[in-house]
Amino acid sequence: MRPAVGLLYNPSTPALLAHAPGLVEHLSAMPDRMWFDFGDEPVGQRFRHAHGAIAELAGHARGRSLAGHGLGLSLPSAMPLDGAMLGAVVQVAEGVGGFEWYSEHLSVFVTPGGAAVPNAQAGLGLPVVYGDESFALLAPKLRRLKDALGCRVLLENPAQFSPLTDLDCSEPEFLNRLYRAGLSGTLLDLHNLYVCQRNGVTDPLAYLEALDPDSVEEVHLAGGDEFGGFYMDSHATVTPQPVWELAREFLPRCRRLRAITLEYQESYFEQIGLAALARELELMHELAEHCASTAPAPSC
Ligand SMILES: [Fe+2]
Numbered sequence: 001m002r003p004a005v006g007l008l009y010n011p012s013t014p015a016l017l018a019h020a021p022g023l024v025e026h027l028s029a030m031p032d033r034m035w036f037d038f039g040d041e042p043v044g045q046r047f048r049h050a051h052g053a054i055a056e057l058a059g060h061a062r063g064r065s066l067a068g069h070g071l072g073l074s075l076p077s078a079m080p081l082d083g084a085m086l087g088a089v090v091q092v093a094e095g096v097g098g099f100e101w102y103s104e105h106l107s108v109f110v111t112p113g114g115a116a117v118p119n120a121q122a123g124l125g126l127p128v129v130y131g132d133e134s135f136a137l138l139a140p141k142l143r144r145l146k147d148a149l150g151c152r153v154l155l156e157n158p159a160q161f162s163p164l165t166d167l168d169c170s171e172p173e174f175l176n177r178l179y180r181a182g183l184s185g186t187l188l189d190l191h192n193l194y195v196c197q198r199n200g201v202t203d204p205l206a207y208l209e210a211l212d213p214d215s216v217e218e219v220h221l222a223g224g225d226e227f228g229g230f231y232m233d234s235h236a237t238v239t240p241q242p243v244w245e246l247a248r249e250f251l252p253r254c255r256r257l258r259a260i261t262l263e264y265q266e267s268y269f270e271q272i273g274l275a276a277l278a279r280e281l282e283l284m285h286e287l288a289e290h291c292a293s294t295a296p297a298p299s300c
Contacts, residue, residue: 001255001256001257001292002288002289002291002292003219003251003257003258003259003260003288003291003292004025004026004064004065004258004260004288005023005024005026005259005260005281005284005285006024006025006026006027006028006064006065006259006260006261006262007024007027007261007262007263007264007281008027008028008030008069008220008261008262008263008264009027009028009029009030009057009060010033010264010265010266010269011266012266012269013027013266014056014060015269015274016269016274016277016278017060019274019278020274020277020278020281023278023281023282023285024064025064025065025259026064026065026066026067026259026261027057027060027061027064027065027066028066028067028103028218028259028261029057029061029067029068029069030068030069030070030071031068031070031088031092031093032070032071032072033053034050034053034054034057034092035047035048035049035050035088035092036048036050037085037088043084046084046088047084047087047088047091049088049091049092049095051095054092054095054096055095057096058095058096058097061096061097065100065258065259066096066097066098066099066100067099067100067101067102067218068092068093068099068101068102068103068149069102069104069187070089070102070103070104070105071104071105072085072109073085073086073104073141073145074107074108074109075104075105075106075137075138075141075142075145075155076106076107076108076128076134076137076138077108077109077137078137081141081145086144086145086148087148089102089148089149090148093149098150098151099149099151100151100152100258101151101152101153101154101217101218101258102145102151102152102153103153103154103155103156103187103218104145104153104154104155104156105125105156106128106156106157106158106171107125107126107127107128107158108125108127109125109126125158125159127158127164128158128174129164129167129168130167130168130169130170130174131167131169131174135174135177135178138178138184139181139183142155142178142184143183152185152217153184153185154184154185154186154187154217154218155175155178155184155185155187156186156189156192156220157171157175157186157187157188157189157192157193158189158192159189159191159192159195159196159232159233160195160196160201160202161195161230162199162200163200163201170207170210171202171207172207172210172212173210175211175212175215176210176211176212178215179212179214179215180212185215185216185217185218185256186211186212186215186216187216187217187218187219187220188211188216188218188219188254189219189220189222189263190204190219190220190221190243190246190247190250191220191222191223191224191233191239191240191243191263192220192233193207193208193243194224194231194242194243194246195224195231195232195233197242198230198231199230199231204246208246208249208250213250213253213254213255214254214256215256216251216254216256216257217256217257217258218257218258218260218261219247219254219257219259219261220261220262220263221243221244221247221260221261221262221263221280221284222235222239222243222262222263222264223236223238223239223240223243223264224237224240225237234265234268235263235264235265235268236264236265236271236272237268237272238272238276238277238279238280239262239280239283244283244287247260247287248287248290251287251290251291252290252291252294254291257291260284260287262277262280262281262284264277
C-alpha cells in the first residue's frame with residue numbers, strides 16, 4: 001500500500017495548499033484548535049466551536065483523506081476522561097464529515113486541581129510510566145474514544161528530554177501491547193524519536209527494531225532546534241537528514257502505513273518558506289513511492 005502524503009493543518013496551510021495543491025493528499029487536523037474552552041461555564045455551554053474554521057477545514061479536506069489529531073484528552077493521565085471535551089471532539093468530527101482515524105499523544109498534558117479550567121495544560125508533554133498501571137488507565141479511555149468517534153485510534157510516541165528509569169517495559173513494547181490488545185495503533189513520530197536520541201533518551205535503531213511495524217498506521221516528519229541545552233520538538237525547520245534516513249530504512253516494513261504527515265509550526269512558516277515546504281512534500285512523495293516499491297506483501 002502506498003501511504004498518502006500530507007500535512008498537519010494549521011492557519012498557514014491554505015497558503016501552502018494553494019501553492020502546491022497536487023502534492024497534498026492527506027490532512028491531519030487538531031480539533032482542540034477549533035473551539036474555545038470556557039471551563040467554568042455550565043455543562044453544555046463550556047465549548048464554543050469556531051464553525052467558520054471547521055467549515056474551511058472541511059472544504060480543504062474535500063478529495064483528501066482527513067484524520068483528527070488531538071492534544072487535550074491526556075489519555076494516560078490518572079484523571080478521568082474529560083467527557084465534555086470528548087463530546088467537543090465528536091462535534092468537530094461531525095462538522096468535517098468524520099475522521100478516517102484519530103490520534104492522541106502517549107503523554108500527560110493536563111495538570112489536575114486548582115486551575116480555572118478542568119483541563120489546564122501542563123505546557124509540555126509529561127512522560128508516562130510504561131507498565132500495567134498505565135495500560136489499565138488507558139484501556140477503557142481508548143475504548144470509549146474509539147466508540148465515540150467510530151474510527152481507529154492511534155497513539156503518538158512522545159518527544160522526551162531526559163532518560164526514564166525503572167519502567168516495567170520499554171515504550172515500543174508498550175505500544176506493541178496496546179496494538180496487540182486491539183486498543184490502538186501507533187502514530188510513529190520519527191522526529192520525536194530523533195529528539196529522544198539527541199537528548200540521550202533513546203537509541204532509534206534499537207527502538208525501531210523493537211516496535212512492531214504492523215502497528216504503525218501514520219508517520220510524522222518534522223524539524224526542530226536547540227534551546228537551553230536541549231534539542232526541541234519545535235517544528236521550526238524542515239526534516240533533518242537523520243530522520244529521512246530512519247524513514248527510508250524502517251517505513252517500507254510498515255505495510256499498514258496510511259499516511260506520512262509533515263508537521264511545521266505556523267509561526268515558522270515565513271522562515272521555512274513555501275519553496276522549502278513544497279520541496280519537503282516532493283521528498284515525501286519519493287518516500288511514499290519507496291515504501292510502495294519495497295514493502296513486503298500483506299499477510300493473509
Ligand atoms: Fe508529531
